[in-house]
Amino acid sequence: MRNISKTSTLESKFPLLAVEDHCIISKEADITTCFRVHLPEIFTVAGPEYDAMHSAWHKAVKTLPDFTVIHKQDWYIKENYQPYIAKHDLSFLAKSYQQHFNERPFLNHYCYVFITKTSKERMRMQSNFSSLCKGVLVPKELRDKEAISRFMESVSQFERIVNDSGYVKLERLSEDDIIGTDDKQGLLEQYFTLSRQHGTPLQDIALGAEEMRIGNNRLCLHTVSDTDDLPGTVSTDTRYEKLSTDRSDCRLSFAAPVGLLLNCNHIYNQYLFLDNSDENLKKFEKSARNMHSLARYSRSNQINKEWIERYLNEAHSYGLSSIRAHFNVMAWSDNPNELKQLKNDTGSALALMECKPRHNTTDVATLYWAGIPGNAGDFPAEESFYTFIEPALCFFTEETNYQDSLSPFGIKMADRLTGRPIHLDISDLPMKKGIITNRNKFILGPSGSGKSFFTNHMVRQYYEQGAHVLLVDTGNSYQGLCELIKGKTKGEDGVYFTYTEDNPIAFNPFYTDDGVFDIEKRESIKTLILTLWKRDDEPPSRAEEVALSNAVSGYIDRIKKDNQNPSFNGFYEYVRGGYRTILEEKQVREKDFDIANFLNVLEPYYKGGEYDYLLNSEKQLDLLTKRFIVFEIDAIKDHKILFPIVTIIIMEVFINKMRRLKGIRKLILIEEAWKAIAKEGMAEYIKYLFKTVRKFFGEAIVVTQEVDDIIHSPIVRESIINNSDCKILLDQRKYMNKFDDIQAMLGLTDKEKGQVLSINMNNDSSRFYKEVWIGLGGTHSAVYATEVSPEEYLTYTTEETEKLEVMALAKELDGNVELSIKRIAAYKSENR
Incomplete structure (x- = not known):
């Protein structure tokens, strides 16, 4: 049987003529400039920031001339995560991570703005005048060169105003972006195939009365094309209840439900048609008079007259x-059952x-055709429908999905909404951009919040990217990872120290392998001896500090x-002998420096003593x-003498790396050990470490779970928190009632407070993960998911x-x- 249905070629109906100078020119002589739009990440924007974005759009739109169409087109495409398994240098855990997320589906967002200069006649055309209904399209000539020049100037102003907002960035599309190349699809090809996958062929387009395919x-x-469809009120943003509490708000743009949510x-099209406003208002004045004249014949005329007058009053008053x-949502599926x-x-x-949801079947073809980039x-x-610029802009979506950091260094986290892996740099790129001034990190999370999982995940990736990692642990949190590294490097790396009675940790604070005692080494020795000598509530006098400094310097000179x-x-014997003689010659009084007391206090650490x-x-x-x-110093964490001394000596090991590498x-990374090192005598030492480490391409990280200890410890607050530009918080709902104190202590904004309190509130039950909040410099913050592979879980687990x-x-x-972890993970996967 012969097919008698009417068919046309795309070429004969194609409404566009050319792409020149980054602009699309249609056969009807419309000219369109095209932009890629970069929006803020979802769940990272607060109410005032939405207002600022709305204001920027408003100012930008007002610069455009009459008979201009602003077409914002947001693409939301389901894609699958493609892992980097082929990389030859991937470690066992890195490879297992990539395999865990292989083909993970997620919704990707792409946003564009098309600004079209058309004519008064074209702005008033009905659907039956669409280029779809014409037999042959005869290209018209662009005659008014001066008007085009003015339009391009106004577009440049539009771009500058939006970019200056600091929240939204417009990037002009090149001709290759629009048309495509041999290696990538262009925007037009993507629209006609509804696919962003390279190599997707053009297929038949069926335009029917009830269905378009x-x-x-x-x-x-x-x-949304009629005032009857609109809500009673609109706003720039709304409260997202799933991630809000009675103490905090999570804000999303007004149109977020038709965006990433x-x-x-689907494609969400947003159109603003800039007619001549004065002509529109004159037309409404005339219409209001007509309605008033006919009011006696119909109550609806009287009501319409009142509505028109309210519209006119708003326009003239403000x-x-x-x-x-106009706004529309165009969704599609290749499965009829899903439709x-x-x-x-x-x-x-x-x-x-x-x-009011209005499922439109009549105008699908013409609205799809008008949605072609450049064919607005x-x-x-x-x-x-008629409205004003401000309420219309409330229908713009203002957020995108999480973006990868443009940096070779970073850690892998997951998008909290879709679970897609994100490459996140919280050290180098923020430093380069000036967001932070140091790489130090402060991590706070109660027991069971996933703290050790996050820290294991982070330090493992730092290590695999060439960093030297030194961990001070109080609970065997890193034993599995250390043993794995030790086995992989055949004992060359992965050194695990733990304190036992039979094999206690022992050091020599005076040892340097190159015989150099610089000022940092000397200060380290003095801090250690001061800790042995004085109690927390017993600060040394100035004379005692000088005497100690001279004793250390004298002994160093002697051994050299x-x-x-x-x-x-040797130091003890020097103080007891030669240094005592020096003090006597100087006639140093006992009340200024009691050498007998000094030697008596240090005697337990001299040979024959309890801690020799x-x-x-x-x-x-x-x-x-x-x-x-x-x-691992869990065995001595409560020992008043050993714990602070061992901690200081460990710090000395790191400072040696800091100076030499x-x-x-x-x-x-210091776990709960900060309790011991945050003593009066060590405050300057800690301040020195946190302030100096950035100069040596290093970072100091403190991890804790005791909120009260931090709140009531000025030393921790001054030396650690104030010098940590990256703050990392895990689930804080246990501390909901005292979070105001934490907020004040950490200097969090209300937006950051809302993000922190939203952690783990709306987790996907089909995935196993914990969320973590990362704040950088008080200006950039977001919540991410720590989701790991089964192999990583077995490596990081703290379950005995x-x-x-x-x-x-x-x-x-x-x-x-490694083989043990592989076999257990495979067994659990098979028996899940």
Whole structure:
């Protein structure tokens, strides 16, 4: 049977003539400039910022001439995450991470703005004058060169005003972006295939009365094209209840329900038609008079007259510009059974905006055709409604999905909305942009909030990118990761120190492998001895500080001169002998420096004393070249003497790395050990570390869970928090009632408070993850998901039964921790 249906070629109906100088020229002599729009990330914008964006759009739109169409087109496309498994240098855990997210579906967002200069006649055309209905399109000539020049100048002003807002960035599309190349699809090709995948061929477009189809994709169109469809009030932003509490707000743009929250393939078109406002108002004045004359015949005429007068009063009272607007959501699917669900989901999204969902089947073809980039002049005028610029702009979507950092260095986190892996740089790029002035980090999270998982995940990625990592742990949180690294490097790395009675941690604070005692080394020794000598509530006098400094300098000079092996025993004997004689010659009074008391207090650390092993190690630790070191000091965390001393000596190990490793990234992470080091005698030492480490390409990280200790510790607040430009918080709902104190202590804004209190409030039950808030410099902040692969979970876990299972199997496999983790993960995956 012969096909007798009317068919046309796309070429014969194609409404565009050329793309020149980054502009699209239509066959009807319309000229369109095209921009890619970069919006802020979702859940990172507060109410005042939405107002600022709205104001910027408003100022920009007012610069454009009459008979201009602003067409904002937001694409939301379902895509699958493509892993980087082919990279040859991926570690076992990095590869397992990529495989875990392989083909993870997510909704990607692309945003464009098209500004079209057309004519008065074209702005008033009905749907039956669409280029779709014409037999042959005869190109018209662009005659008014001066008007085009003025239009291009106004577009440049539009671009500058929006970009100056600091929230939205416009980027001009090139000709290749619009037309495409051999290697990538252009925007026009993407629109006609409803696909952004390179190589998708053009397919038949079927335009019917009840259905429109592009290839196998059937379209479902909802329009907001009548004042009866509009909500009673509009605003720049609304409260997102799923992530809000009675103490905090999460804000989204008014149109967010038809944006990223509508989880299907769809395009959201937003049109503003800039007619001549004075002509519009004159027309309404005439219409109001006619309605008044006919009011006696119909009550509806009287009501319409009142509405028109209210519109005119608003326009004249506030100097508002009369414009027309239209909004539509075009969703599609290649599965006919999904089409009904798409219709329901889109209708529900519009209902959330308090719009009346109107499923349009009549004008699908003409509205799709008008949505072609550069063809807004073909829009059917009867599908628009009169309004003002400000309320119309409230229908613009103002947020996008999470974006990767443009930096080679970073860590992998996950988008909290879709679970897509995000490459996030919280160290180098923010420093380069001036967002932060140091790389230090302060991490706060109660027990069970996923703190150790996040820190394991972060330091593992730092290590794999070449950093030297030194961890001070109080709970075996990093044992699994350390053992894995040790096995992978065959013992060359992954050094794990733990304190036991049989094998206590021992050091020699006076040892340097190059014999150089610079000012940092000397200050470290003095701080250590001062900690041994004085209690927290007993600050040294000025005379005592000078005497101690002279004693350290004198002993260092002695060992250099006599070429002695330095040790604490040697220092003690020097003070008892030679230095005592020097003090007597100087006639230093006992009340200024009581040397007998000094020696008595230090005697337990001298040979024969209770702690003589601690500072007189004969085995010098060569940790300079070790890139992953863990000091596990849980056994002595409550020991008033050993804990602070061991902690200081560990800090000395890091400072040695800091001084000696030029141009190499280094990181020290201190868990609950800050309680011991945050003492009066050590405040300056900690301040020095936190202020100086940035100069040596390093970062200091402190992790804690005790909120009260931080709030009531001025030393922690001054030396650690104030010098940590990156603050990382985990679930704080346990501290909801005291969060005001935490907010004040950390200097969080109300927006940041809302983000922190939204953590883990709306997690996807089909995924296993915990959320974490990361704030940079008080200006950039967002909540991310820490989601890891089963292999990473087994490496990071702090559950004792799971750790024992891994270690027990590793023992059977000749100590191969990696193989043990692989087998357990595979077994659990098969039996899930």
